[in-house]
Amino acid sequence: MTPFTRHTGRAVPLDRANVDTDQIIPKEFCVRVERSGFGRFLFAHWRREPGFVLDLPQHRGASILVAGDNFGCGSSREHAVWTIQDAGFRAVIAPSFGDIFRNNCHKTGVLPVVLPAAEALMRTVAGVPATEVTVDLERQVVEVPDGRWHFEIDAFVKDCLLNGWDDIGLTLRDERAIADYEARVPTALGAPVEARESGQGDPR
């Protein structure tokens, strides 16, 4: 995972609520077996609208996305996070996020910042697109030249992101505990019994 410590860049204000992962990366672009190369499909349908905020010249090169409430709701496709990352964004700031999307960000190294004041920040960067925004994970603050907001983040997630820890490597250190659990609680799916199908029509 890419570590996240502190990032400064310009932000693009996407003033829409409930931006779902189908908007972030429409399904027709998910038919791929790779993890990279999704960036150019970010908001592919919305980009067909003239004047879509991401394509305005004053927001070119932005590396922080500021959005409305419930960002990333919907499908679990991690492609959404890969797409945002591949398009050059390091952080997404919104009042709240879809739970699975936020988790996926944590595993990928894109920082999802839950900021109740996202709307104020949105106004700032919409008014002055050149505003430099700093997201500091260590201190848990978002800063602009004339404003500063604290944000909350799970302490464990913060540690993982700051260090770029490999989640799997971390869990494999608990090998003993996992093996103990397996010995204590044997789990098996068993062999299926294939019966003739009948009545209710289900495979039994």
Place this chain on the structure above:
Amino acid sequence: MSDNIGRTVFDKVWDAHVVRSTPGEPDLLYVDLHLLHEATSPQAFESLRLAGRRLRRPDLTVATADHTTPTVGGVERADPLSRRMLELLQTNCGDASVRVFPLGHRHQGIVHVIGPELGLTQPGRLIVCGDSHTSTHGALGAMAFGIGTSEVEHVMATQCIRQNRPRRMAVTVEGDLPPGVTAKDVALGLIRQVGVKGGQGHAVEYRGSTIRALSMEGRLTLCNMTIEWGARMGMVAPDDTTFAFLAGRPFAPRGDAWEAAVARWRALASDEGAVYDAEVALDAARLEPFVTWGTTPGQVLPVSGMVPEPAAAEDERALRYMGLHPGERIQDVHVDRVFIGSCTNARLEDLRAAAAVARGRRVHPGVTALVVPGSASVKRAAEREGLDRVLVEAGFEWRNAGCSMCLGMNADSLGAGERCASTSNRNFEGRQGAGGRTHLVSPAMAAGAAVAGHFVDVREWAR
């Protein structure tokens, strides 16, 4: 853990799966069943391989082809990219010794339909899958939630998942559902009440007399839609309906093991006096068949209603996208396409409901209507009952199992501006095809719209 006060079904299943619990860290939980499909697993298999790691428990992993499968013909009908995904699923599963149900297999189908119907989904199990609608399996009293591809890889390597314990929410639905009102309408009515982010951070338990009276199919529909209001999991405590549904299924326990399992499962019900962090109540008698008018499942109205005045910028945008006007009666809105399918509403009961409306009627000449059974097994069962004949005679297309037009990763999708009555779960912009307009409804309502060419209150047809 809370030993002295009553525990909920969620607490009981969670506590039973804790591998390691450390203050200040998420719990490490053991996964009983990991379900895979072709759309979110290839990158996980690849990363695992690159890291030199192996699947810890291929025997607890089951895969099926569903997201990109063609619904006419076999894999040769898939476009080259989809075909690569489908073939890679088989290769990856073969290499890793994972049981897989590819296209053409008698058990193939939508992952959330085949889990329960094969008896893989059982009360008390912790089930994950790289798909947000994994919440479906909670209908049997399992703890089931969707995960991303990085977590899929994590489960492959460790058979564990790291999770912060969500807060508990009870959704209590009391009373008899009025005739013509289904589990889908309970879900849509609930989202209308709590909003599309009402469940964020919560594990939901559905309870009350309405839930007890629901069939297993209905419970699956309701739990399926849990993610649509932001909660990752929805559970129904197992009861006699659950046990009757599971008995005799291929992976269900048999003989003495069955008796022991039922005794264990009964004890999973929430204790008297169990405490929830949030509670929501819904009155079944006040529910109607619902139709969504906008681009989130929360933008929904009763079939007797009119398209509302916009209350926010999102509403204005949704109205524009959907080509609707405030004050328009939803029953005056015409449809071009009808989709009966998806992990929400493509089980046998759903197809029966659609066929009951279609019987002796004809699909409107201006409408193309698709029926896509949730699994190969549902398809065979429906055919044994003659539902396919009823639907085909009425002018519906009868297809092979898969996710199909719920998300249109295969060839089944809407064209720009096309309006669809759909039994699926998401009416997001472009979900069923770029520029497509989706209205979520129950199977009977979808069949009614197919026949009339516009939305109708199917309750009036039953009288």
